[in-house]
Amino acid sequence: MEYNFKQIETKWQELWKQRKTYKVEVDNSRPKYYVLDMFPYPSGAGLHVGHPLGYIASDIYSRYKRLCGFNVLHPMGYDAFGLPAEQYAIQTGQHPAVTTEQNINRYREQLDKIGFCFDWDREVRTCEPEYYKWTQWAFLKMYDHYYCNDSQKARPIKELVEKFATSGSEGLNAACTAPMTFTAEEWNAWDEVKREQVLQNYRLAYRADTMVNWCPQLGTVLANDEVKDGLSERGGFPVEQKRMKQWSLRVTAYAQRMLDGLEQLQWSDSLKEIQRNWIGRSVGAQVFFDVKDSERKLEIFTTRPDTIFGVTFMVIAPEHEWVEELTTAENKEAVEAYIAETKKRSERERIAETRRVSGVKTGSYAINPFTGNAIPIYISDYVLSGYGTGAIMAVPAHDSRDYAFARHFGIEIIPVVEGGNIEVESYDAKAGKMINSGFLTGMDVTEAIPAMFDEVEKRGLGKKLINYRLRDAIFSRQRYWGEPFPVYYKGETAYPLPEDKLPLELPPIENFGPTEQGEPPLARVKDWTFDGCQLEYSTMPGFAGSSAYYLRYMDPRNTEGLVSKEANEYWRNVDLYVGGIEHATGHLMYSRFWNMFLYDLGYVCESEPFKKLVNQGMIQGRSNFVYRVVGTNKFVSLGLKGDYQTQEIHVDVNIVKNDQLDLEAFRAWRPEFRDAEFILEDGKYICGWAVEKMSKSMFNVVNPDNIVENYGADTLRMYEMFLGPLEQSKPWDTNGIDGVHKFLRKFWRLFYGKEGELTLNDEQPTPAELKTLHKTIKKVREDIENFSFNTSISAFMICLNELGACHKRAILEPLTVLIAPFAPHIAEELWQVMGHEQSVFDAKYPEFNEQHLVESVFEYPVMVNGKLRFKQTYALTMTPDEIQAAIVETEGAQKWLEGKAPKKIIVVKGKIINIVM
């Protein structure tokens, strides 16, 4: 019988479905393991060969863990709300729910063909009311809590209200948008609207008038991680800064915990570093500078308080709220002109000309609290309103931006740290001896910084402060296809919907664009009200639905809560998360925030959602080219194109094999090539190639269905893993898939002879065969644990090469189990052939046997810190006598035998190659 992968794969996929082989339940008698893939956004283009890469890896690991005796949760679902479906709807008028459903069905069909072990009974879709009920619920909980900095925990807003009524803002240490001070009397005298305004300053989900990223083409605001280089991540449209009233999540409250939490996570260093940079913690001092002839004190933030003696001017951002106040009459015109010009410059221009020096004098002066000198206050756009206080103390001698500014405006430059060449550039390094700095003079910078912190606090000028680059997440989108906010309005004041009214379902509409007044699509809905009050028009962003989906998978049909305590305490958190690195600053930040919040409230039992994370690399396209001789319909093969003037044309990679063009398929590909003629080399047409992004326009999209059709799912799975290390980005190249396919056929032929007869027998294996088997088991197990799937597949191939024509059950049975995570279909089939009734996935994963690996163990002495230690090593092919003989023959060994210990004995492939004395 031949290896008929088509028949085998359909058979087992059907059986798995019928038998519910992959259904999992809470089972306290077995240890759990939770393997999660980042669920896909079902786009209209379907899956290409790059998408399943991570799914295959996690599937192998899930099956492996199951075979090792774990109760494995491995679910899948769809991140179904989002912009593309809505934009498609605007163009075609088709409801996003309809296209999303179609896309999901197509995805499912494609996924099923690859043979994944997902428990589809746990599928979730973020766009379904039963699911987004819990997204809305979490939002209401955030609305109803504030963050207490003292206990480092979310607390009910009710406690805050009680506190305000008895003692006002006194002694309050809570995360807020802007610090406020008021007394209990004031609070008690305020009406509900005013009180609510104050509370919005503290709520973890709040509505505030802030600078936001506004994308006119998309007609919506965006969070920081959705903007790249001043353009929207989706669509690439310009984004501008605009002051708007929007819902936000106070993720900044959790900045420190998110930073600390990284320590215990098994994530790649680069990913942790990206998150650290994104959080951007910096320790510095808040310092108040007196403004000359004013009661005002200008607040700044600096990480270099040691350089205060070198401050010769101050700069505030053009958006700073005191701009008007600080501008003197004679500078008014210039300031207004400068601000108008700044506003005109788009975010992109600002980024493009970061080194351009511009600014204007306010005419006001501040007093350097240490030198007593009056120093001018400037306005410049190199100071950002969003970071720190939007104002800086400028030290031109030790900050390159301040230096450029001072040079441009002819401001004095006073060096206060020894080093560098101040005539040419600023000396920014945090090292050296202090000069010109009063009481700091003579100290080293490293001493001067803490000394200045103390001095600033002692003199009441300010205090030590930690600043984060992280911004709160803007949470509303002026779009239709997202979760509605469970919020209604009385006048300007927002009120939460009662919890029992959830889910607040997304109403059907027909026109998905914004209204003529520029309001979100939901403004078109008649009766979009609750209790006669207007409901919120905005919807939630894409990351809302994906922030807690891993919790929902634990208990997906629960109507009483997001997840039951029982399910949560069993499954706890994700042991292994596989997905792309592009979510580093988005989804992976929001999920951690969301989870920590629910942890504070006691709804979940782990503070971190994803223990271990593996980022699979991107699969790029590998395009093929043909070369048309200019002005003809002749095509010249790659090696001969130098002799002609040619034009390079992308050709569909699906009609090219091993860079050789299928001439008939090419003629049939497009009408204009029907009469194509070819100039061949050695009777073949060889195509050129290049690595490019996988896209339709380059005809380099390889569809997994085609591969499954031609080679089978098992071959696709193994080949995707064989391509190289999981985390590395690499071009898809179908050349080479034959090698993996050949391997599977070879494996099959160990069971079945040429005539289709079963060749399996019960003979005793030889020691050499056992050694090969156990070596393979050891290697494969180690490689799976290290996510080094490419080398484990090499190990399988070596194994078959070594075994040759071995038809012994004692060898083939464990090998079948060993290979099952990689090639589940063929493994199931052969397992059945061997007479097993149960699935191979109910078997036990084979353990390697050291006895067969190690033919001789010997001890050798090593010097460790001057002490003699004995280390064990083994030689795979030598007998102890041979080892003794080798030692005696080896120069240096004689000394060992004479009593002097060698430092090391080097055994390579069973031979002692050197003894180090």
Add this chain to the structure above:
RNA sequence: GCGGAUAUGGUGUAAUUGGUAGCCACGUCAGACUUAGGAUCUGAUGCCGAGAGGCGUGGGGGUUCGAGUCCCUUUAUCCGCACCA
């Protein structure tokens, strides 16, 4: 500018973690079986050299008995952040 990663045959990659560089595949070449081969099997295949031999892990330097691996330096490519005070 700051931070991170990568660099090995014609190609994808591997290397008991400091121990014979190139495992396993692809491709190529040769042979066998075939009416035929884009099937199967066998063998060869880092480079230079007829050979002995020499040279080889982006470049340069260092540590070591020994370096693809560790240190310094440099180049190229990719990624993240970026007037963050």
